[in-house]
Amino acid sequence: LHSCPPRRSAELLHYVQEDTPDASASARADWCRQRTPSAATGAPVVAAEDKPFRGTLHWAFARARPADRDEGLVAAWSDRGLVMLSFAxxxxxxxxxxxxxxxxxxxxxxxxxxxxxxxxxxxxxPLHLIGTDFQRRVWRALLEVPAGTTSDYAALAARVGSQARAVGGAVAANRIAVLVPCHRVVPRAGGAGAYHWGQDRKQALLAAEGAAP
Structure with missing residues (x-):
């Protein structure tokens, strides 16, 4: 390097990410996507999406229990995985x-x-998580909370490097019930806490898992 002749600053090359930011970002995303665990590994496929989703969704409805006339589940899939699971x-x-x-x-x-x-x-x-980058980080953290246990907003915030209030908003935005277990997040002060599908349902889910607050 010392033998190279000096060059004017205008002649110096820029980093690739400065000259072509969109192309380099796309290349990094493709590299990560190719290394995302597949369903064959037994782990959920967590796909990234932060734009309004377009295309065809396949959906289905079923009663939670065959004899239950008051509660059911609706699910929706993209071609990349499950995008929604909700009580209906x-x-x-x-x-x-x-x-x-x-x-x-x-x-x-x-x-x-x-x-x-x-x-x-x-x-x-396979789970196709559709949301902002921050929401997906929180939802990935939810996937790591084992059945039979609970976490709290502050602990999740520490895991993703954020604040408890921001994490609470991301948890509330989750629309893949049970499989992305937002019901396992409870207030540090005690009690079951809020739940998009109702506190009674949250308490029932926790009790079924042996983790009633």
């Missing part, structure tokens, strides 16, 4: 929820029995 009163309510969450998408109903497969092989269900 009936199929019409479920379709409405999916439409409101993804207004730019075309919805096609699929086999309702496919919802059961989400729970019989939940560790192999």
């Amino acid at each position: 009163d009936d199929a019409d309510d479920g379709q409405r929820q999916v439409s409101e969450r993804f207004p730019a998408c075309r919805l096609e109903r699929t086999d309702d029995a496919s919802i059961a497969g989400l729970f019989t092989a939940s560790g192999q269900t």
Whole structure:
């Protein structure tokens, strides 16, 4: 390097990320995407998406229990994985929820029995997490909270390098119930805390897992 002749600053080269920021960012994203765990590994596929999602979504509705007339589940899939799993009163309510969450998408109903497969092989269900980068970081942290245990907002905030209030907003924005276990986040002061689908349902989920607050 010492033998190189001096050059004027105008002749010096810039870093690649300065000259072509969009291309270099896309290349890094592709590199990471190719190394994302696949369903074959037994781990969820966590895909990145922070833009309004467009395209076709397949959805299904099923009763939580065959004899239960008061509670059901609606699920929606993109071609990359599950984008939504929500409690719903009936199929019409479920379709409405999916439409409101993804207004730019075309919805096609699929086999309702496919919802059961989400729970019989939940560790192999690809998840397509659609949200901001910060929301996805929080949702990934939720995936690391084991069944039968709980966490609190401050602990999650420390894990993702943020504040408890911001984490609370991201937890509340989760729309993949149970499989992205936002029900396992409880206030440090005690009690079950808020839940998008209702406190009673949250307490029932925690009790079923043996982690009632």
